[in-house]
Amino acid sequence: MSNLRIASWCAPIAFVIGQAQHLGMTPTTRRAKPTDAALRAAKEIERNPSFIESTAQVIDRETGVRELVELLENILAEAGDLIESRSPELVAQARAALRHSGDEARRLEE
Numbered sequence: 001m002s003n004l005r006i007a008s009w010c011a012p013i014a015f016v017i018g019q020a021q022h023l024g025m026t027p028t029t030r031r032a033k034p035t036d037a038a039l040r041a042a043k044e045i046e047r048n049p050s051f052i053e054s055t056a057q058v059i060d061r062e063t064g065v066r067e068l069v070e071l072l073e074n075i076l077a078e079a080g081d082l083i084e085s086r087s088p089e090l091v092a093q094a095r096a097a098l099r100h101s102g103d104e105a106r107r108l109e110e
Contacts, residue, residue: 034060035069037101069101 034042034056042056060066072094076083084091 032057032060032066035066035101037065038063065101069098072098 034053038056038059039052041059042052046052046055076091076094076098080091
C-alpha cells in the first residue's frame with residue numbers, strides 16, 4: 001500500500017456539470033468593445049460590415065492601443081496636475097491623443 005493520501009479539500013479532476021471553467025485554468029478574458037480609432041481603421045480595411053468589429057478587436061489587441069490609452073488615462077488621472085504645472089503643452093497633447101484614439105463612448109459613461 002502507498003502512503004499517498006489525497007486531501008479531502010482537493011477539487012475533483014473532472015469538470016462538474018455546468019461548470020464553465022476549472023479553478024486551475026486561466027479565466028477567459030472579457031471582450032472589450034474596440035476603441036473608436038480601431039473601428040475607424042477597420043472600416044477602412046474591411047468592406048464586409050459583419051467583420052468590422054472583429055477586425056477592430058484584432059487591431060486593438062495587436063497594436064496595444066487600448067492598453068496605451070488606459071495607461072495614459074491613468075497617468076493623467078494620477079499626476080495630470082503635476083505634469084501640467086511643468087508642461088501644459090504635453091498634457092494638452094496627451095488629452096488630444098486620447099480624444100482621437102480612445103473610446104469616446106467609454107469616457108462619456110464616466
